[in-house]
Each structure stands twice: as C-alpha cells, then as structure tokens.
Amino acid sequence: MPKDLFDNVCEEKLFSELFQKHAKNLHDFIYYKYGEHVDAKDKVQEAFIKLWDNCQKIPLQKAKSFLFTVANNITLNELKHNTVKLKYQQIAHPYKTNENPEFILEEKEYLQKYQNALAKLTEAQRVAFLLNRIEGKKHKEIAEILNISRKAVEKRIYGAIEKLRKEIDRI
Amino acid sequence: MKEEEIIHKWLDHEELTKEELEAFQHMEGYASFMKISENARTFKSPTYSIPEELEKIKAYTKPHKKVSFSTSSIRMIMRIAAIFILGIGMYFTFFNESTITKQTLISEKASTTLPDQTMVTLNSLSSVRYKEKDWDENRKIELDGEAYFKVAKGKKFDVITSAGIVRVLGTQFAVKQRKDYFEVICYEGLVRVLYKNKTSELPAGSIFRVVKGEVSNSTTSFTKPSWIKNRSVFNSTPYRYILREFERQYNVKITTKNIDQDKLFTGNFVHSDIQTALQSITIPMRLEYKMNDNHVTLYHP
Numbered sequence: 001m002p003k004d005l006f007d008n009v010c011e012e013k014l015f016s017e018l019f020q021k022h023a024k025n026l027h028d029f030i031y032y033k034y035g036e037h038v039d040a041k042d043k044v045q046e047a048f049i050k051l052w053d054n055c056q057k058i059p060l061q062k063a064k065s066f067l068f069t070v071a072n073n074i075t076l077n078e079l080k081h082n083t084v085k086l087k088y089q090q091i092a093h094p095y096k097t098n099e100n101p102e103f104i105l106e107e108k109e110y111l112q113k114y115q116n117a118l119a120k121l122t123e124a125q126r127v128a129f130l131l132n133r134i135e136g137k138k139h140k141e142i143a144e145i146l147n148i149s150r151k152a153v154e155k156r157i158y159g160a161i162e163k164l165r166k167e168i169d170r171i
Numbered sequence: 172m173k174e175e176e177i178i179h180k181w182l183d184h185e186e187l188t189k190e191e192l193e194a195f196q197h198m199e200g201y202a203s204f205m206k207i208s209e210n211a212r213t214f215k216s217p218t219y220s221i222p223e224e225l226e227k228i229k230a231y232t233k234p235h236k237k238v239s240f241s242t243s244s245i246r247m248i249m250r251i252a253a254i255f256i257l258g259i260g261m262y263f264t265f266f267n268e269s270t271i272t273k274q275t276l277i278s279e280k281a282s283t284t285l286p287d288q289t290m291v292t293l294n295s296l297s298s299v300r301y302k303e304k305d306w307d308e309n310r311k312i313e314l315d316g317e318a319y320f321k322v323a324k325g326k327k328f329d330v331i332t333s334a335g336i337v338r339v340l341g342t343q344f345a346v347k348q349r350k351d352y353f354e355v356i357c358y359e360g361l362v363r364v365l366y367k368n369k370t371s372e373l374p375a376g377s378i379f380r381v382v383k384g385e386v387s388n389s390t391t392s393f394t395k396p397s398w399i400k401n402r403s404v405f406n407s408t409p410y411r412y413i414l415r416e417f418e419r420q421y422n423v424k425i426t427t428k429n430i431d432q433d434k435l436f437t438g439n440f441v442h443s444d445i446q447t448a449l450q451s452i453t454i455p456m457r458l459e460y461k462m463n464d465n466h467v468t469l470y471h472p
Contacts, residue, residue, distance in 0.1 A: 015232065019225050031216040041219065045228055052232045114210055132182060133211035139183045157182050158175065165203040 009063050010055040018063055019048060025131075025145050026071055032130040033123050038075055047071035065147060110168070117167035121160050128153055129160035174198055274298030275316075277422040278442075280398070285312070289328070290321040294347075294398050295419040317347040319396045334381065335366035344373075345396040352412055353381040358394050382409060401442040407435045413452055414469075421445050423462075428470040430458065 009015055023044055030040040047070040051063060058066055118126060128146065131137045132153075139157070143150045177191050181204075187195060195201060273283045275293045282292045283299070286306040291299055297316020302309075310328040321343045322328050330337040330346055334353035337346055342360025347353070355364050357373040364371045364379050366386070373379050378389045389406065397404035403416050411432035414425050420442045438455055440448035449460050453469060461468045 012232070016225060019228065020221055023221055023224055024219050027219045028216050036217075040216070041224065044224065045231075048228050049231045052228075110206075111210065111213060114207070115214075118214065130211065130214065132184075133208055134215050136184065154179050154183070158179060161178070161182065161204060161207060162200075164207050165200050168207065169200075169203055 009051065009058055009060055014060070015048075015052060015055070018051075018060075018067075022064055022067055023048070026067055028131060028135055029068065029127055029145065030071055030075055032127045032134075033072075034075055034079065038078065043071045043075050046074050068145075068147075113168050114164070117164045120167060121163060125156045125160040125163070128156040129164075132157050178204070269304070270300055270302050272298060272300045277418075278420055285310075285323075287325055288323045292319040292396075292399055294318065294396075314346055314348060317345070317349070317398070319343075319345040319399060335364055338363045338365065343395075349412070349415065351383045355379040356391060356393075356396065358396075378406075382412075397439065398442070402439055403442070404439040406437050408437075410434050410436045410456065413440075417448065417452060421448070423465045423467050425467045425469060428468065430456075430469060430471070 009018060026047065027040045027044045030038060030043050034040075047067045050070050051058065051067055054066075118130075121129065128142055131142050131145070132139070137145075139150050139153045142153045142157075146153070174194070177187065177195050177198075180191065181187060181195060198204075273281065273291075273293065275281045275295055275297050277296050279295055280293060282290065284290055285301065286303060287310065289310075291312070293299065294317035297314070297318055299312050299314050299318060301312040307325065310326060311331060312329070313331045315332070318330075320328075320330065320339075322339055324340075328339050330339075332346065332348040332353065334348050337344070337355055339360065339362045342362060343358040344360075344362045345354075345356045345358070347355075353366070355362060355373060356378045357375055359375050361375075362373040362377075364373060366379075366381060371379055371386075371388075376390050376392065378391055380387050380389070391406070393404070403413075403420065405413055405416075409432065410430070413436050414427070414432070417423070417440065418425055420440075423445070434456070436452070436456065438451060440451040442448070445462075449462070449467065453460050457472070458469050459472045461470075
C-alpha cells in the first residue's frame with residue numbers, strides 16, 4: 001500500500017479539493033437517506049468544519065469516511081427524538097405535455113404510492129437505489145461512496161427495485 | 172437467474188445487447204421497472220452548488236490557519252529575544268574590561284602587585300586604577316596621589332597622572348602628584364617624564380619636581396622613598412607641602428598664625444609618633460604648637 005503523501009488535511013488547497021470531491025455525494029447521501037426535513041446542506045457544512053477543526057489528526061485516506069460518519073452521526077443526533085418521517089420533494093414533469101385531468105390524477109396517485117414505497121425501503125437500499133437512478137451513478141462509484149463492495153451495491157439496488165415494484169403494483 | 176443478471180446489467184447503466192434487451196422487454200415486470208426508473212427523477216435532491224457551499228465554509232476555515240501562524244511567530248520572537256539576552260550576558264561576563272582600583276585613606280599605606288609582578292606601594296590618600304585585560308601588552312596605570320613603583324622588565328610602562336605622564340622601562344621610581352605639586356624621583360634605571368609637551372629624562376638618583384608650574388631638578392642619594400620606612404623627608408620644599416603631608420599622615424587639621432608658608436624646609440618627620448613629628452617640623456622653623464583633639468595650631472612664640 002503506497003504511503004500517503006499528506007498525513008493531515010490542514011492544507012487549505014487540499015481541503016478545497018476534498019470539498020469539491022465529496023460535498024455533493026455527501027449531500028445526496030444524507031438527503032436520500034433521511035429525506036427533505038433534514039437540512040442536508042447544513043450537515044455537509046458541519047461535517048467539513050469538523051474535519052477542518054480536527055485536521056491535524058486525520059490523514060487524507062481517512063478524510064472521506066470521517067466526513068460520512070460525522071455527517072451521519074450529526075443527522076442521527078438530530079433525529080433521535082423524532083420518528084423518521086420521509087417526505088420527498090415532488091417536481092412536476094417538464095416533459096409531459098398531454099395533460100388531461102384523468103392522467104394528472106393517475107400520475108399523482110402513482111407518485112404517492114411511489115413515495116410510500118420508497119419510505120418502506122431500508123435506508124441502505126434507498127440510498128443506493130436513488131444514487132443509481134437519479135444521480136446516474138454506476139455500481140462501482142456507489143460502492144466507493146458507501147465504502148462497501150460492488151456486489152453489495154448490486155444486491156441493494158436490485159432488492160430496492162423489486163420491492164418497489166411489488167409495493168406499487170400490488171396496491 | 173439469467174433474468175436477474177440482465178436486470179443487474181441494466182441497473183448498472185450498461186448497454187444491453189439486442190438479445191438481452193428483447194429478453195428484458197418480455198419480462199413480467201419490465202413496464203413497472205421502466206416506470207419506476209423514470210419517475211425516480213421526481214425525487215431528486217435539491218440543487219447543490221459546490222462553489223457556493225465551498226465559499227460558505229471558507230468563512231469558518233480561514234481563522235484556523237491564522238491562529239496557528241500567530242502562535243508560532245510569537246514563539247519565534249521569544250527565541251530570538253532569548254538569544255540576544257544570552258549574547259549580552261556572555262559579553263558582560265567574558266569581554267567587558269574590568270578596571271581594578273586600589274586606594275588608601277588618610278594615614279594608611281598599602282602595597283599591591285600588578286599582573287606582571289610590578290610592585291606598587293601607595294602612600295596615604297592615594298589611588299591607582301588599571302585594566303587587568305591585556306596588561307602585559309598595554310601597561311598603563313592611572314595615579315592620583317603618591318606611589319612608589321618597582322617595575323618588572325617588559326614593554327613600556329606608563330604612569331598617567333593629571334599633571335603628566337611618566338614612562339619607563341624596568342626601573343624603580345616614585346611619583347608624587349598633589350595639588351599644585353608634581354614630583355618624580357628615579358631610584359634605578361631611566362625614567363622619562365612627559366610634562367606639558369616637554370620630555371625630561373631622569374637618570375638614577377634624580378628628582379623632577381614641579382611646584383605651582385615651576386620646574387626644578389635636583390638629586391637624591393636615597394634608594395627608596397623615605398615614606399616607605401614611615402618617614403617623610405623633604406629637601407628645600409615649601410613649608411605648605413610639609414604641612415599637607417603631615418595632615419595626610421596623621422589625620423589632623425593644621426592651622427597657622429602669621430606664618431610664611433612659602434619658606435623652604437629641609438628635614439623630615441616620622442609617621443609613628445605625632446609629638447616627635449610635630450617637634451621635627453616646628454623646632455627648625457622656630458615655631459611652637461598647640462594640639463587640641465585633631466586640631467593643631469602653629470604659631471610664633
């Protein structure tokens with residue numbers, strides 16, 4: 001294993017690079033995991049500030065896992081006393097133009113079902129699935145972000161889509 | 172099993188072959204999968220601008236670096252200051268030229284040895300000052316009063332007084348410098364006296380004397396100053412200087428009544444017995460004296 005060139009992340013330039021590399025993924029990870037009522041942007045900021053304050057103790061290799069662990073823990077601390085309520089922001093389809101009222105109602109119902117089904121997924125399944133479908137990430141990339149094996153990612157995503165199909169189609 | 176593999180491939184954003192695509196399209200859940208996949212976009216996370224967020228976080232991360240810088244610079248200044256203090260201390264300990272002073276009080280005599288074994292004997296109320304550093308190279312001694320020197324052989328030896336400079340090479344001589352009075356007596360070797368830009372050379376047994384600016388030369392047969400043997404000897408010396416010397420040796424105050432102090436006196440007095448000494452200086456001048464504590468009055472009978 002090659003030795004890391006930097007044994008801490010106190011260098012400002014290095015810190016900026018870390019931010020550019022991980023901030024978006026970290027934000028999405030928190031958002032898809034906990035939903036919209038958690039301010040994911042805030043959590044990202046907090047995690048990076050913590051990284052900066054402890055920069056002496058953290059080697060570059062450990063920076064990513066530090067950020068994800070800290071952001072997750074901060075969010076969990078906040079949610080401790082609330083039951084997790086998942087609610088996803090709905091965006092109107094800009095590409096659908098043929099809008100007869102029946103279709104719109106149907107569409108709305110479908111999304112409602114979708115939303116409920118997503119809430120029933122495990123956190124792990126949901127994060128992997130949404131990173132895959134929405135952010136267009138490949139299995140390998142997700143494996144890197146979540147620090148798990150590619151096989152595990154595959155399993156989670158497949159499990160998620162099967163579960164969603166069953167939930168949505170059954171009702 | 173094959174079906175699942177195709178779904179995995181599709182999920183991993185891989186391009187499906189024609190056969191695989193066909194198989195996928197005939198699968199039971201194909202329509203549902205497509206719909207789920209398409210509609211997932213509605214749940215997209217809010218827009219996240221990396222540059223904007225980075226700008227925000229920089230407000231928190233900037234001061235951190237400054238703090239670490241300022242503490243290290245204070246430490247640096249402290250280190251420099253410590254080196255300076257150490258250096259100044261070393262300078263004063265090792266390089267400062269220490270001046271040594273030796274002095275005597277009224278009715279006191281003292282001897283001192285200089286670093287080159289030159290002997291200096293001080294008469295009453297006199298002082299010498301010299302620098303110990305480089306003494307062998309630079310033999311200079313400042314004299315105020317009266318002293319006898321027995322100089323070790325070596326380089327030039329200067330005795331600096333307010334009246335003049337005495338320069339010698341390994342010899343024995345005495346210097347007396349008092350108010351309006353400067354006297355050098357050479358006992359051995361050769362002495363050079365620098366007085367008011369004039370140089371006089373004194374062979375052994377010569378006396379160089381300046382009284383109130385008047386230079387006179389005479390001779391002596393003594394080999395050492397008499398005061399070393401506790402006796403003051405005078406040869407044709409104005410009477411006032413005898414009285415002042417008497418005051419220095421016995422710590423008394425002398426007042427005179429209608430006496431001409433410029434009369435010359437030849438004679439001596441001892442330092443051990445004030446009654447005998449007073450007789451020695453009054454009888455030859457046909458004077459009488461009265462003594463009251465530390466106060467002596469001389470008068471015509």
